[in-house]
Amino acid sequence: MERKLIFELKSLYRDSLRVTGFTFGEGEKSACVVGALRGNEVQQLYTCAQLVNALKRIEREGGITPGKSILVVPSVNSASMNIKKRFWPTDNTDINRMFPGYNLGETTQRIAAGLFDAIKDYQNGIQFASFYIPGVFVPHVRMMKTGYENLDKAKEFGLPYIILRQPRPYDTTTLNYNWQVWETDAFSLYAGTTDTIDRAGAIQAVNAALNFLRKEGILLGSGRAHEGYISSVVEEEDLVNVKSAQAGLFESFCNPGANVTRGQLLARILDPCDASVRANIVSPADGVIFFAQEDPLVYANASVFRIIPE
Amino acid sequence: MIETVTKIDLPVDEALSIMKNRVSSGAGKRVSIVTGTHGDELEGQAVCFEVLRRLAEHPEFLNGTVDVYPATNPLGIDSITRGIPGFDLDMNRIFPGAEDGVMTEFIAARIVEDIRGSDVCLDIHASNIFLREIPQIRVNIDTARTLIPLAKHMNVDFVWVHAAATVLESTLAHSLNSIGTPTLVAEMGVGMRITPEYMRQLSDGVFSLMAHLGVWTGPVEAPREPIISTDGKVCFINAGASGIFLPAVEHTKSVAKGDCLGHIVNPLTGRTVDELLSPCDGMVFTLREYPVVDEGSLIARILEV
Incomplete structure (x- = not known):
């Protein structure tokens, strides 16, 4: 393993922001993995750190294919993480809305450019990503339909689901989108939580990344013990969105991954002062809970569950 | 008449309402004035007040409808939050919203639907807490042909015709322009402050525009002739190092190529870490306010002359 400083930004009084990469193997730029871009992405940092740990062992045991190299960047935004902010400490901008970046531009454009310059030439790009609504997902691979997406490769992760998303205007400045535009096969892996550690989710995500690297011939060995799932491909617009009819306290009875039937009680919304039931939230379809929101207070019209229909 | 555009309950004993004030003489064209999408941009608050004050003072000159939406993000304004509190979301990146979307998208959709059909909409912004801006109208190049003739009535110093950017397709102005409601974006002043001089200048512009449209028959100030410029004429100056910015020029003043715009200093070492020089002759229309x-932080923008 070679440890390398990818980008450094000096601060006035704080320590520098350092974006550090860990390279395994030597040779062609085969795969790059990026962890936390936002200050609240603790699960993504934890998952990436576990992957670095696993790759160290694999490299020691001679498990990396000769002529292939893997770059892992666990943390891009320690400046925010250390002060428990989600976005950039001074101007609150989101690094994952700044790609491909601009090295003479504003601060987060420079960070994005510094990172992207180091990672844009890899054949495969994996990002441990998070969602903007607090909640938990069934582990899955997410891809944007840019016309460059590679569905067959996405199945090599062996995660239960692959979600295909139609890009929206704001997606065009994300890492995933720009990787694809620069001809990297890009995949976003969602490993459960965001600002808390979900060990099982992280292990599943690490195994998925290792599966992928083996099937791409970047790591040696069959990896039979961690084959994973035959992935189901789901278009994001086909997910059944379950919304809250009312605002109030959110009392949930279902977790991601649960099988539910049409009409089943999923959650209740309670009056915050007398606990009377303002609304029962029932499943509108038979299927599997794909996403469940976690916030104990819920807004009206909030997306509280997403269900993969049978 | 004060009307509720949309209303939605929050979790604990509070309703979120988007309000507008409609002043109308009945027939005639309709002008909408919108502000408060970013909760820390307050210059538009003074303009809304001033426009309504003048309309109330001389209702006999109104020949149409004026809708004033002072707070599209009321939670943000009342809590000193730029985005939508609770969502950590820039509201000007979720338009046109969706009627069946989550709360924020639903509100955005209702706002667009309510403004739809206006003959002109003015969306007033106030930079952010970091930068001070000269009163200006910003126009996407794709809509320049329709909007520049309207912008010339706004009594601003500068009309910036900027390139189309995919990410800006999620703004209120882009959404409204896309559905045939001509929408001008005004930028002026600085976040969290009100500049009375700019308030008067833009309010005069609103009445000048309304007079042009036939919505206002009273006397108006002749609008100043704006400089109309494209991206190619705008120079950006960014900080070369982190530190404290001490300006050496005043906002709105002319500078020559090579003039010192300011220094970035380190109060711990007592040293200057960067000297910022103007790359062109021109006028400083954007200047760093927050030290x-x-x-990489933006220090100034200069309109090249």
């Missing part, structure tokens, strides 16, 4: 800068 603490990171490497």
